[in-house]
Amino acid sequence: MRELITAVDIGTTKIVALVGEKNEKGNITILTKGTVPTPPKSVKRGVVLNIETVSNAIHQAVKLAEEKSEFQFKEVFIGIAGQHIKSIQNSHSIYIDNEDHKITQADVDKMTSEIKSISLEPGQEIIDIIPQNFKVDMENGVDHPVGFHGKKLTGNYHIIIGEKTSAKNIKRCLELIDIQPKTLYLEPIASSEAVLTDEEKEAGVALIDIGGGTTDIAVFYDGILRHTAVIPFGGNVITKDIKEAYQILNKHAENLKVECGTALSEFAKKDSVAVIPGINGRDQKEIDLAELSKVIQARMEEIIEIINFELLNSGYRDKLGAGIALTGGGALLENLPQLMKYKTGLDVKISRPQESVSTGGARMNSPKLSTAVGLILLGFDNADTFDFSSVKKKRRNKKDRKSAERKENSSGSIKSLINKFSESAKQITFDFFNEEDTEFEE
Secondary structure, eight states: OOEEEEEEEEOSSEEEEEEEEEOTTSOEEEEEEEEEEOOTTSEETTEESOHHHHHHHHHHHHHHHHHTSSOOOSEEEEEEOSTTOEEEEEEEEEEOOSTTOBOOHHHHHHHHHHGGGOOOOTTEEEEEEEEEEEEETTEEEESOOTTOBOSEEEEEEEEEEEEHHHHHHHHHHHHTTTOEEEEEEEHHHHHHHHHOOHHHHHHOEEEEEEOSSOEEEEEEETTEEEEEEEESOOHHHHHHHHHHHHTOOHHHHHHHHHHHOOSOGGGSOTTOEEEEOOGGGOOOEEEEHHHHHHHHHHHHHHHHHHHHHHHHHHTOGGGOTTOEEEESGGGGSTTHHHHHHHHHOSOEEEOOOOTTOEETTEEOOOGGGHHHHHHHHHHHHHSOOBOOOSOOOOOOOHHHHHHHHHHHHTTSOOOOOOOBOSOOOSOBOOGGGGSOOOOOOO
16 A cells, blocks of 8 residues: 555645555655745635635645546645634643552543633634643652552643634535545644754754744753744835835735845845836836835844744743754745844844755645645654545536535535644644534635
């Protein structure tokens, strides 16, 4: 049986579909990928706003990946992000009532299970519970309490919370094209799996994943995930600033940012201009590149200021021996590592997926693909493998699918600037998808 994993990354600017394979030696290869732009205004800051258009885009990305291989996407590993995800810190205690007061794994599991009973706001669901450390009687800082003797066991946890509707909307996007979500992962955790080493996590590192709609943060120390946060600003806000500053089209603003922009205006080309075509026969515009870089730097400094606040808020700001690992498409902004190092005082490097991962000879080590590659790696680490070696069946197009849906349904009717959270889960499952719920946000 071939060990294969399929994954879909739904981003604000792009949707990526991947097929990964693990060989006998345990090495993972990306066999094929499909990438399409995310339709405008359909995903905002990591949250699906238009189910039908996102579903169509996923279908296109999957179809591209399928056309390059003999495998069909049936179940996929996907990511979740957005401002709706947050966490709270909580602790819980139980008394050990066995004869010799020896703590067992069952005791730890019982305590973790009981903490799930905390009250939440309407529409929220516990996504995962991450233990940080334990206390046995008066002994603090216990990492692994099993085997200790004591009368009272206390656990300190970070509890990850998300909106039910957001996850259900993602599920619905997939179900419309006959694909089932297998497991859901928090996106900064997926990215960290692709780009961080065990040594970095042990020394202390902050992963900063700058995407189109959000900037995701994951802080590791002593090999444990300690803090995460989602900042509702990414590369798109810089593009918007350029668009409004020069009154040009969004596509021209994006091209200016990518091709001519720099995060440090002192490195901009002096006395150089970029020429932007006029709209519908109007005069073209000349953009001074030094002034352009001032617009970019101003916004980037604001984002870095929030990043620095989150690092301080984590309590691990002064323990990051490996500094900052910068990834995501926004990491490719010229001179960004230098600006971030100057503003934070930490070492900064651009981090990419491991170079050994490839697809048909094409490199997969672009920071833009960190989350997608991480989903594949986490899929192999935490889930059963699949045999997708059967010949690909022809997928129904949208018109046929809608017609079939009408036939099936003919006899019956058919949610502040920043939400902060200080810890995150490595794996999230779709437990609440088992509930009957036919209403989804558009």
